[in-house]
Amino acid sequence: MKITEVLLSSDKALFEAVDAENDTEIASSDMVNIIKAASSGSWSKPMTGDEFDDYIDALVGQYG
Amino acid sequence: MARPTIPPGIPNSVVFEVGPYWEQSLISAVKDSPQIVQKIKDFRELKSKNPMTPFGSNDKPFIGNGIFKQYLPKALKAHLTPDISIIYELSGRNPTTIKLHGVFTHADMGTGQPANVKIQKNLAKRLANEEIELDK
Numbered sequence: 001m002k003i004t005e006v007l008l009s010s011d012k013a014l015f016e017a018v019d020a021e022n023d024t025e026i027a028s029s030d031m032v033n034i035i036k037a038a039s040s041g042s043w044s045k046p047m048t049g050d051e052f053d054d055y056i057d058a059l060v061g062q063y064g
Numbered sequence: 065m066a067r068p069t070i071p072p073g074i075p076n077s078v079v080f081e082v083g084p085y086w087e088q089s090l091i092s093a094v095k096d097s098p099q100i101v102q103k104i105k106d107f108r109e110l111k112s113k114n115p116m117t118p119f120g121s122n123d124k125p126f127i128g129n130g131i132f133k134q135y136l137p138k139a140l141k142a143h144l145t146p147d148i149s150i151i152y153e154l155s156g157r158n159p160t161t162i163k164l165h166g167v168f169t170h171a172d173m174g175t176g177q178p179a180n181v182k183i184q185k186n187l188a189k190r191l192a193n194e195e196i197e198l199d200k
Contacts, residue, residue: 021131024141025141026141026170033089034083035131036085037083037084037165038139039135040084044083047079047080047081048080049108056090056105060090060091
Protein backbone atom coordinates (compact mmCIF):
# COMPACT_ATOMS: atom_id res chain seq x y z
CA MET A 1 0.00 0.00 0.00
CA LYS A 2 1.37 3.40 -0.93
CA ILE A 3 1.52 6.18 1.62
CA THR A 4 -0.17 8.43 -0.91
CA GLU A 5 -3.15 6.08 -1.06
CA VAL A 6 -3.54 6.17 2.70
CA LEU A 7 -3.26 9.94 2.80
CA LEU A 8 -5.55 10.52 -0.12
CA SER A 9 -8.20 8.27 1.34
CA SER A 10 -8.46 10.00 4.68
CA ASP A 11 -5.74 12.48 5.53
CA LYS A 12 -4.78 14.33 2.40
CA ALA A 13 -5.80 17.74 3.65
CA LEU A 14 -4.11 17.21 6.99
CA PHE A 15 -0.92 16.04 5.35
CA GLU A 16 -0.85 19.01 3.03
CA ALA A 17 -1.45 21.41 5.88
CA VAL A 18 1.33 19.82 7.92
CA ASP A 19 3.70 19.61 4.99
CA ALA A 20 3.21 23.27 4.17
CA GLU A 21 4.36 24.32 7.63
CA ASN A 22 6.67 21.54 8.63
CA ASP A 23 9.91 22.93 9.99
CA THR A 24 10.11 20.46 12.86
CA GLU A 25 12.87 18.13 11.60
CA ILE A 26 10.30 15.31 11.73
CA ALA A 27 8.81 13.82 8.56
CA SER A 28 5.42 15.25 7.67
CA SER A 29 3.91 11.74 7.61
CA ASP A 30 5.07 11.22 11.21
CA MET A 31 3.71 14.61 12.21
CA VAL A 32 0.34 13.67 10.76
CA ASN A 33 0.35 10.50 12.85
CA ILE A 34 1.31 12.45 15.96
CA ILE A 35 -1.51 14.94 15.43
CA LYS A 36 -4.02 12.16 14.84
CA ALA A 37 -2.82 10.29 17.91
CA ALA A 38 -2.97 13.42 20.05
CA SER A 39 -6.47 14.16 18.79
CA SER A 40 -7.65 10.64 19.59
CA GLY A 41 -7.04 11.14 23.29
CA SER A 42 -6.23 7.45 23.71
CA TRP A 43 -3.33 7.29 26.09
CA SER A 44 -2.03 4.39 28.11
CA LYS A 45 -2.61 4.18 31.81
CA PRO A 46 -0.14 6.23 33.85
CA MET A 47 3.12 4.44 34.64
CA THR A 48 5.67 5.24 37.31
CA GLY A 49 9.27 5.53 36.24
CA ASP A 50 10.05 1.92 37.17
CA GLU A 51 6.91 0.68 35.45
CA PHE A 52 7.86 2.64 32.37
CA ASP A 53 11.35 1.10 32.28
CA ASP A 54 9.84 -2.39 32.59
CA TYR A 55 7.38 -1.58 29.83
CA ILE A 56 10.16 -0.41 27.52
CA ASP A 57 12.23 -3.54 28.21
CA ALA A 58 9.24 -5.78 27.52
CA LEU A 59 8.33 -3.93 24.35
CA VAL A 60 11.83 -3.95 22.92
CA GLY A 61 12.26 -7.59 23.98
CA GLN A 62 9.23 -8.59 21.92
CA TYR A 63 10.94 -7.38 18.80
CA GLY A 64 14.36 -8.81 19.63
CA MET B 65 -6.90 32.11 43.46
CA ALA B 66 -3.58 30.98 44.82
CA ARG B 67 -2.23 27.68 43.68
CA PRO B 68 -1.97 25.07 46.44
CA THR B 69 1.62 24.64 47.40
CA ILE B 70 3.36 21.37 48.05
CA PRO B 71 5.08 21.34 51.42
CA PRO B 72 8.88 21.34 51.26
CA GLY B 73 10.41 17.91 51.30
CA ILE B 74 7.53 16.24 49.49
CA PRO B 75 8.75 15.42 46.00
CA ASN B 76 6.63 15.96 42.93
CA SER B 77 5.66 12.58 41.52
CA VAL B 78 5.95 11.99 37.80
CA VAL B 79 4.04 9.47 35.71
CA PHE B 80 4.37 8.53 32.06
CA GLU B 81 1.72 7.80 29.46
CA VAL B 82 2.27 6.67 25.89
CA GLY B 83 0.11 7.52 22.90
CA PRO B 84 -1.12 5.25 20.12
CA TYR B 85 1.83 6.04 17.84
CA TRP B 86 4.51 5.53 20.48
CA GLU B 87 5.17 1.82 20.06
CA GLN B 88 5.39 1.88 16.28
CA SER B 89 7.76 4.83 16.30
CA LEU B 90 9.92 3.36 19.06
CA ILE B 91 10.32 -0.03 17.41
CA SER B 92 11.21 1.64 14.15
CA ALA B 93 13.84 3.82 15.83
CA VAL B 94 15.29 0.92 17.85
CA LYS B 95 15.81 -1.17 14.72
CA ASP B 96 18.15 1.48 13.36
CA SER B 97 19.61 2.64 16.67
CA PRO B 98 19.44 0.10 19.52
CA GLN B 99 21.25 2.51 21.85
CA ILE B 100 18.15 4.66 21.86
CA VAL B 101 16.62 2.46 24.57
CA GLN B 102 19.19 3.65 27.08
CA LYS B 103 18.67 7.24 25.99
CA ILE B 104 14.95 6.91 26.63
CA LYS B 105 15.69 5.57 30.10
CA ASP B 106 18.07 8.47 30.69
CA PHE B 107 15.29 10.83 29.60
CA ARG B 108 12.86 9.05 31.93
CA GLU B 109 15.24 9.26 34.86
CA LEU B 110 15.97 12.97 34.37
CA LYS B 111 12.31 13.86 33.98
CA SER B 112 11.34 11.74 36.98
CA LYS B 113 13.66 13.81 39.15
CA ASN B 114 12.51 17.14 37.74
CA PRO B 115 10.24 17.24 34.70
CA MET B 116 11.16 20.86 34.06
CA THR B 117 14.84 20.08 33.58
CA PRO B 118 15.67 20.14 29.87
CA PHE B 119 17.10 16.97 28.39
CA GLY B 120 19.96 18.76 26.70
CA SER B 121 20.01 22.11 24.97
CA ASN B 122 17.54 21.05 22.28
CA ASP B 123 14.66 20.23 24.63
CA LYS B 124 12.21 22.89 23.44
CA PRO B 125 8.67 23.52 22.18
CA PHE B 126 8.11 23.25 18.46
CA ILE B 127 9.36 26.21 16.49
CA GLY B 128 6.48 26.13 14.07
CA ASN B 129 3.25 28.02 14.44
CA GLY B 130 -0.08 27.46 12.78
CA ILE B 131 -1.14 23.85 12.63
CA PHE B 132 1.34 22.59 15.21
CA LYS B 133 0.32 25.20 17.74
CA GLN B 134 -3.31 24.38 16.98
CA TYR B 135 -3.09 20.62 17.37
CA LEU B 136 -0.02 20.17 19.55
CA PRO B 137 0.03 23.28 21.72
CA LYS B 138 1.96 21.65 24.56
CA ALA B 139 4.30 19.50 22.52
CA LEU B 140 8.02 19.58 23.19
CA LYS B 141 10.83 17.98 21.25
CA ALA B 142 14.11 16.84 22.74
CA HIS B 143 17.08 15.33 20.96
CA LEU B 144 17.90 11.90 22.38
CA THR B 145 20.84 11.81 20.00
CA PRO B 146 21.84 14.29 17.28
CA ASP B 147 19.71 12.28 14.85
CA ILE B 148 16.78 11.11 16.96
CA SER B 149 14.16 13.15 18.81
CA ILE B 150 11.45 12.35 21.30
CA ILE B 151 8.17 14.27 21.20
CA TYR B 152 6.30 14.66 24.46
CA GLU B 153 4.04 16.87 26.57
CA LEU B 154 4.13 17.91 30.21
CA SER B 155 1.08 18.65 32.31
CA GLY B 156 0.02 18.98 35.91
CA ARG B 157 1.87 18.77 39.17
CA ASN B 158 2.02 15.97 41.70
CA PRO B 159 1.63 14.05 39.67
CA THR B 160 3.18 15.63 36.62
CA THR B 161 2.10 13.61 33.60
CA ILE B 162 4.53 13.19 30.74
CA LYS B 163 2.74 12.10 27.60
CA LEU B 164 5.04 10.49 25.07
CA HIS B 165 4.05 10.79 21.42
CA GLY B 166 6.93 9.04 19.75
CA VAL B 167 10.60 8.73 18.87
CA PHE B 168 11.69 9.83 15.43
CA THR B 169 14.86 9.78 13.43
CA HIS B 170 15.76 12.77 11.35
CA ALA B 171 19.20 11.76 10.14
CA ASP B 172 18.11 12.03 6.53
CA MET B 173 15.82 14.96 6.97
CA GLY B 174 18.25 17.80 6.37
CA THR B 175 18.47 18.60 10.02
CA GLY B 176 21.91 20.03 10.25
CA GLN B 177 22.29 23.32 12.02
CA PRO B 178 20.21 25.10 10.93
CA ALA B 179 17.54 22.68 9.76
CA ASN B 180 17.22 22.55 5.99
CA VAL B 181 13.49 22.78 5.39
CA LYS B 182 13.88 22.43 1.65
CA ILE B 183 15.60 19.05 1.99
CA GLN B 184 12.92 17.94 4.45
CA LYS B 185 10.16 18.88 2.05
CA ASN B 186 11.83 17.15 -0.86
CA LEU B 187 12.31 13.99 1.17
CA ALA B 188 8.70 14.08 2.36
CA LYS B 189 7.56 14.26 -1.25
CA ARG B 190 9.84 11.37 -2.19
CA LEU B 191 8.57 9.29 0.73
CA ALA B 192 5.02 9.96 -0.36
CA ASN B 193 5.68 7.87 -3.45
CA GLU B 194 7.40 4.98 -1.73
CA GLU B 195 5.68 1.83 -0.64
CA ILE B 196 5.18 0.94 3.02
CA GLU B 197 6.39 -2.53 3.87
CA LEU B 198 3.61 -3.50 6.23
CA ASP B 199 4.83 -7.06 6.77
CA LYS B 200 8.23 -6.14 8.22
